[in-house]
Amino acid sequence: MANPLLEVKQLQYSSEELIDLNLTVKKKEIIHQVSFTINHHEFVGLVGPNGSGKTTLSKLLTKIIEPSNGHILLDGVDYVDFRPSWKLHQEVSLVFQQVSSQFIGTDFITDLTLSLKNFGWSIAKIENRIKQLTKQLHLKSLIKRPFRELSGGQQQLLAIAEAIAVKPKLLVLDEPTAQLDSENTFLVDQLLAKIFKEESTSILLISHKPIELSLTQKLLTLNQGTLTGNYSTNEFLLDSNLLKENQLIIPATLAIRDYVYKLTKVQLPLVDLSINSLIKAIETVLC
Numbered sequence: 001m002a003n004p005l006l007e008v009k010q011l012q013y014s015s016e017e018l019i020d021l022n023l024t025v026k027k028k029e030i031i032h033q034v035s036f037t038i039n040h041h042e043f044v045g046l047v048g049p050n051g052s053g054k055t056t057l058s059k060l061l062t063k064i065i066e067p068s069n070g071h072i073l074l075d076g077v078d079y080v081d082f083r084p085s086w087k088l089h090q091e092v093s094l095v096f097q098q099v100s101s102q103f104i105g106t107d108f109i110t111d112l113t114l115s116l117k118n119f120g121w122s123i124a125k126i127e128n129r130i131k132q133l134t135k136q137l138h139l140k141s142l143i144k145r146p147f148r149e150l151s152g153g154q155q156q157l158l159a160i161a162e163a164i165a166v167k168p169k170l171l172v173l174d175e176p177t178a179q180l181d182s183e184n185t186f187l188v189d190q191l192l193a194k195i196f197k198e199e200s201t202s203i204l205l206i207s208h209k210p211i212e213l214s215l216t217q218k219l220l221t222l223n224q225g226t227l228t229g230n231y232s233t234n235e236f237l238l239d240s241n242l243l244k245e246n247q248l249i250i251p252a253t254l255a256i257r258d259y260v261y262k263l264t265k266v267q268l269p270l271v272d273l274s275i276n277s278l279i280k281a282i283e284t285v286l287c
């Protein structure tokens with residue numbers, strides 16, 4: 001079997017807090033001995049309740065913070081050997097939980113130009129990449145408008161486009177649709193599906209809502225800083241007991257399936273969490 005793209009080995013992270021004027025430091029372990037792999041061109045989800053350590057892990061995976069112990073290897077190269085850190089940021093891109101904090105420029109073109117210049121790209125190469133991305137991801141109407149005039153959903157689409165501009169081997173997205181309505185969530189999902197289909201990048205999609213991870217192939221579960229499982233997405237998302245054990249929100253379609261079972265002992269054959277799947281399942285059982 002081919003070597004994994006990313007190997008996370010016994011990763012540990014403790015934060016340090018000053019607790020009094022004598023400079024006493026209190027250590028708090030946030031990530032405990034986490035190990036997992038991500039393969040080349042794999043779409044992986046990371047799910048866990050609020051405060052389980054998802055954002056902290058995303059910062060470790062993108063070398064924004066350094067682990068207290070353990071190792072991360074990208075294509076067999078230890079993260080400690082990516083020095084300075086921007087060398088790693090060309091290979092692993094992060095879309096932040098709060099996208100507005102990731103923009104330095106006022107609009108997409110200035111922001112992406114600044115960031116690609118920092119990676120040593122020539123202006124001609126940058127212009128080419130912007131042209132290509134704009135066409136591929138249908139962003140023409142957005143790229144010149146100031147970020148402050150754009151909706152959260154539009155900013156999210158641009159933040160994702162910026163993150164893939166360097167053609168990273170791994171794209172990490174921390175709760176990209178948490179603040180969005182269902183229409184914008186659909187647009188972001190469509191964009192991610194397109195990126196996964198057309199690019200060779202692997203994707204790690206992070207959320208506290210299981211339903212937002214339907215696009216993924218496998219799911220890692222995080223609880224109180226500990227990795228508690230590694231499942232195929234469909235197996236996990238359709239299993240209410242597993243969701244409950246992991247203190248996750250039960251999607252509405254699953255709650256309805258379970259309620260129908262409780263009342264009638266008839267198991268609706270859901271194939272995914274969509275309303276269409278629920279309607280089909282009801283038709284199958286009734287017809």
Ligand SMILES: Nc1ncnc2c1ncn2[C@@H]1O[C@H](COP(=O)(O)OP(=O)(O)OP(=O)(O)O)[C@@H](O)[C@H]1O
Nearest residue numbers: 015028030048049050051052053054055056057208
């Ligand atoms: N710099 C820090 N110093 C101290 N504690 C921190 C720090 N950053 C995070 N924490 C704590 O670590 C735990 C994990 O936080 P983190 O933000 O990684 O969780 P999360 O799973 O992303 O949560 P959410 O779903 O709310 O985004 C929380 O208890 C949080 O209070």
Ligand SMILES: [Mg+2]
Nearest residue numbers: 054055056097
């Ligand atoms: Mg978070």
